[in-house]
Each structure stands twice: as structure tokens, then as C-alpha cells.
Amino acid sequence: MTQSPQHPHDPTPAAPTSADVARRAGVSRATVSYVLNDTAGGRVSEQTRARVRAAADELGYVPHAAARSLRAGHTGIVLLTIPEVVFGPLFTTFLSELRAGLRDRGYTTVIYGDSHGQDDASARAWAELRPTAVLTTVDAGLTPRGVSLLRRSGTRTVLTLGGRPVAGAHALILDQREVGAAASAHLLARGHRAIGAIVPTDRSLDGFSLPRLAGVRAAAASAAVSAGGGVRVERIDLDYTEESAAELASGWRESGLTALFCYNDEYAHLLLSAFQDAGIQVPGEAALVGADDLMLARLTRPRLTTVHQLLPSGDMLAALVDRLVQTPDAPTETHDLATAHVVVRDSA
Amino acid sequence: MTQSPQHPHDPTPAAPTSADVARRAGVSRATVSYVLNDTAGGRVSEQTRARVRAAADELGYVPHAAARSLRAGHTGIVLLTIPEVVFGPLFTTFLSELRAGLRDRGYTTVIYGDSHGQDDASARAWAELRPTAVLTTVDAGLTPRGVSLLRRSGTRTVLTLGGRPVAGAHALILDQREVGAAASAHLLARGHRAIGAIVPTDRSLDGFSLPRLAGVRAAAASAAVSAGGGVRVERIDLDYTEESAAELASGWRESGLTALFCYNDEYAHLLLSAFQDAGIQVPGEAALVGADDLMLARLTRPRLTTVHQLLPSGDMLAALVDRLVQTPDAPTETHDLATAHVVVRDSA
DNA sequence: TTGAAAGCGATACCAG
DNA sequence: CTGGTATCGCTTTCAA
Secondary structure: OOOOOOOOOOOOOOOOOHHHHHHHHOOOHHHHHHHHHOOOOOOOOHHHHHHHHHHHHHHOOOOOHHHHHHHHOOOOEEEEEEOOOOOOHHHHHHHHHHHHHHHHOOOEEEEEEOOOOOOOHHHHHHHHOOOOEEEEEOOOOOOHHHHHHHHHOOOOEEEEEOOOOOOOOEEEEOOHHHHHHHHHHHHHHOOOOEEEEEEEOOHHHHHHHHHHHHHHHHHHHHHHHHHOOOOEEEEEEEOOOHHHHHHHHHOHHHHOOOEEEOOOHHHHHHHHHHHHHOOOOOOOOOEEEOOOOOOHHHHOOOOOEEEEOOOOOHHHHHHHHHHHHHOOOOOOOEEEOOOOEEEOOOOO | OOOOOOOOOOOOOOOOOHHHHHHHHOOOHHHHHHHHHOOOOOOOOHHHHHHHHHHHHHHOOOOOHHHHHHHHOOOOEEEEEEOOOOOOHHHHHHHHHHHHHHHHOOOEEEEEEOOOOOOOHHHHHHHHOOOOEEEEEOOOOOOHHHHHHHHHOOOOEEEEEOOOOOOOOEEEEOOHHHHHHHHHHHHHHOOOOEEEEEEEOOHHHHHHHHHHHHHHHHHHHHHHHHHOOOOEEEEEEEOOOHHHHHHHHHOHHHHOOOEEEOOOHHHHHHHHHHHHHOOOOOOOOOEEEOOOOOOHHHHOOOOOEEEEOOOOOHHHHHHHHHHHHHOOOOOOOEEEOOOOEEEOOOOO
16 A cells, blocks of 8 residues: 655765755855855855855755755645545635645645545654644544644644534534535425435545535424424435436436435536436426536526535635644634525526 | 745644654664664564554654655655646546555655746746656646756656656647647538637636647648638637627627537537527537536537547556656656547537 | 854664 | 664854
């Protein structure tokens, strides 16, 4: 499995070091360091500085980040864990912004897949990099022990985005249940009393899909109480294939359902096509609600009613990480980012 | 811009080091190293080994990757550069696979945004990490000087994917012109003689869109020769918004065009919707060809005719990187991956 | 104004 | 079987 890459007896043609630069410029390594880092105001004569810079240039000298951070005691690495598979356009954009924001603040982003086992093996692997901050996105595997392992190994701050909060780590809550709940509430308000809820069979989506399902159920349950019962929610597991969508459509009229929460806009599109092929009216016979408010939702006919959830801007998050790094021992913060609302269009 | 993150006087509560473990276990650091790395066969007694492991466990000891690679002379880092913005589902999936493949081979993937300026500043920044390999995707900014800078600083192999080949670097060519050419050839074969070619106004897509346009033109030109002239290709710049799509649709009948290469499936979807809203028959009055063969292309009605281009599997590419790292001085390889073909469906 | 030297953490040689 | 010790490349204090 995880092995070190073996190099067949390392004959790398030694990269130039600051010592080489020093030799070439006829100064000491200390001076090289001063010059190249603009440290210590006017301590070095302009002549010497020029000589050093020239030497560095000619040799193609580039400082060695690992050596530097070993000396400095911190790496400036922000370790970002992301799910192995998921990745919608929404998340992808967010990631790009975040990377840019962190880069502008002088951090190096390292992306890791999220935890595998439930032991703290991945936390250990992360800790080896001595990241300045760890930011997990939608990760189920991080434990309080993992957090404390990281903290003890020098990580200034651990921040979870979208998962369950973990003791010792700051948390940005992005409650997916609200997405399902909003959709459900909308459908209930329109009079639907038998609602299907799509759950992708792709298990890597569980982190999103199950909470969304739970939200649908919760909203239905509370409505059932106030409305005197009679609300049915049915979980429907679905492959992301035309075949399974067609199958669902063909059994629709017998199912007794009148509405469907489709997990997200892409699944909603899949189902919309299947329903239209089967001659089932949308929204007349089947009301469809998507989620994520992608461009896609505006391009289908009928346009998709969908649930919009505000993601924090990547830059804002980068700023937050930076702030938390500066105050590593502040009490853990928990921000609730959930603000799902329904965008009503034509499909429900 | 890029500054080092300042930590307000570093009082990090010292992470445990191998010396701490040694002290606690009553052995030397050397022994700790042997035990924890399973080095040196049966050189250490089972008792000692147990004591060392216990000590490491109790302290929550995690080795320091930077220190290790400083000593070892190589980092096992594969530096992956990706465009700041682009990111389709295709590319995203490919990236996940690649990361997984590299991880399984013992490498650490670090993702960087691609080069900004045309100087070699980004190459320098990359070199600071002393990556074992550098893999650029669709990057215009890498120069031969940048490559040699990397090589001199110890990078075993530099590989470009999808951009222009760069002297000194291996190249995986993914010629986007073939995509446009395939689409164009299909339309010409169907008798179209006036073809529009969409170019997104999003400049971050230029790396894809301009070559695709060039491909459309090239195929049209060579057809014009053999057919005795009379083929027109019109470049059409388009925002990814409903408004600009509607505008294009409303002027369609006056344009004299009969077919449209839409850049990719998402743009094709956008245009399909706009044409349908405007009452223009697809493919009757407007033949539409997408690209990338996304699931999306199968979900529209009519289904989208599209161009499929095989991406290398992420795992195959990981294997290639691994092989090239083992033989850093092999002559540069250039693999041509282009194999675009049209998937004929209903829109053209 | 510059240089010498200590030390960050881990590893691997060579003694013992 | 185990322990010194030199070393990787860089920064920074202290002396000169």
C-alpha cells in the first residue's frame, strides 16, 4: 500500500545550496541569508548584496523549503482534506478560491484525500507534514484523538468544514439537513403528502445525501404533527444512470408519490428526462426539487426548483484560517453557515 | 502579495521528537530510528523494540517529514499544477484518480495554481519544495528555463500534460484541435457549409477553447479544398449566461449559419435551451455539437451529439510518473494521447 | 560590515 | 545488539 518511493541509489546532481552561493560570492552563508531574505536593514553593503544576488542567479539557486521550515519551526502548510470522489462544480469553485486566498496569505496548500480507516492513521500521516493548519471538508473520519495528535505535533489550528464538529477543533457547520428540510417544507406547503427522497447509491456521497434525507424526514415529521399526520416520506436509492431513472419513472404512477426531492440538480435533471420520456407531467404528476442551484437548474424545461445554500467564500475562509492560526489557543469556535432557501422555478 | 505568515512569537508547545522518545525509552536516537523504520533486520532486541514503540505511542510521536526528507535528499512530493479556474467534471475525476494513484505509490501530491507571469517566478516557487516530480496540466507558463531550473534543483522529472511541449520536459499531448476537427468533420459530412464555433469569453478557458476553434477551422479549410471551396467558419464569442445565448438564438436565422460547434457539452446545453425557447428546431435549423461526452449530453432532448476524447486514466499516469522518476535521465518522451471521435446522437 | 557556529529533527555510518 | 556522531540546508545569535 503506502510505501516510500524507492530511488535507485540517489545520484541527484546536487542542487546548489546557500553555501555554494556564498563561496561563489566570496562571503559567508550568513551574509547570503541576510541578502536573500532582506533581513537586517542596512547591515550589508550594496556591493556585497549585488555580488550575492548575481551569484545566486548564475547558479540558479533556490532556497530549500524543508530546511527553512525545519529551522523556523513552522511550515506554513495548510492541509486540506477533501473527499475522494464527490466534487460538484460548487465545491470545485470553492476550492479554487480557497487555494488562491491561502496562497495570497503566504500559505502552501497541500491537498490530501480524507480519512480512510476509523483509527487515527490519517491524522498521523497529516501530522508528519507539520501543517500549520488542518482544514477538513466533509470528513467523517477525524476523531478527537486525531485532533489532539495534530495539536501536540504543532498544528496551530484544526478546522472542520461541513462534517460533524469534533472536540478540540473549530467547526464550520454546513448543515445538509437544512437543504432537505427546505425542499420538504416547500413541497408540503404545496400540498404534497407523499414525497420520495433520492439517495444516490454512490456511497462517497453519503456525507451529503444522508443528512439531506434526514432533513426531508424531519420537516415532514414536524409538519405531520401540526397537520394531524398523514405525511409519507420514502427513501429511494438510485444509481446515476439513465436505466435506473427510467425504472423509477415507469413505476411512478403506482408508487402513490406526487413529489420527489432529487438530492441535487444533476440527479433532478436525470429524473426530469426520464419522466418526460415516460410521458409523466412535471410538475403536474411529479413535482421535482433539486439542490445546489447550479446553472443547470435554469437550463432545463421546465426550469428546476432547487435549494440554494450559501457556501462561505473561499477568501473569507482563508482569512478565517489565518486569524485562527494567529491565536491558536482561543476557545474553539463554531460557526453555523446554514442558510438554505428554496429557489422556486417551474418543476415544483 | 505573497508573504510569509507571521506567527506572533512562536510559543508552539514543542512537538515530541525522536530524542524525546529515546529518552523516555532509555535508548539512543539511533535505536529509535531503527525500530520505528524497521531498519536493520534483527539488530535490536524484541524487548527494546517494545519499549521504544510504547514510548512513541505514549508521547504521540510522529516523525517530521521535512527533517526526514532533508536528510534523505528527496521529498517524494509530486507537484501538480492546475489552472486557476477551469475544472470540468472530466478533469476533476481525472485529478482524483491521479491523486489516489500517486498516494498508493508513496508520493505526496501538492497542488499549485499554474504559472502567472511569463518569468520563471512560479518555477522558482515550485522548486523551493524540492518536488521529486512536477506535472503541469494545461499550463502555458512553463519555459525551458523553468524546466532547467527545476531539474538543477533536484526535480527528477518534469511532465507536461495537455499544454505545448517544453524543451527538457516529457510531454503528454492532448491536442484540443482534434476535438474541434472531429466536430467540424462530422458537420461537413452532413452537408453543413456555414458553421459557427463558440469561444467562451471566459479567458481562463483559452487553453481549451482556442485550440478547439483552430481545429474547426483546419478541418473546414481542408474540406474546402477538396470540395472546391465554399465553407465558412465563424467565431462566436459567448458568455456563459442565458442572456447571451438568447441573443445568439434570436439572431440565428439571419446569420446564415446552419450548425454550431459549442465548445463543450455545457455550452451546448445552454444553447440548446435558448434555441428551443426561440422556437428554432434542433437539429433541423441548427445542428449542435458539444464536446467532452458528459452524462449531460445524454440527458438533453434531443440528445447531444458530442466529441469524446479519451483522457489517460489517473492511475496510468501515476504509474508513468513513477517510472520516469526512476529513470530521470532518460530522453524526454512525447506521447500523443489524442483520439477524439464523434459520438453521434440527435442534435447534429 | 561580516563571519563562525549552534541547532532545527531524523538517519546511517562506524565503533564498541 | 546499541550508542556516538556527522550530516542534510538554512537561519540567527554572538563576536570580531
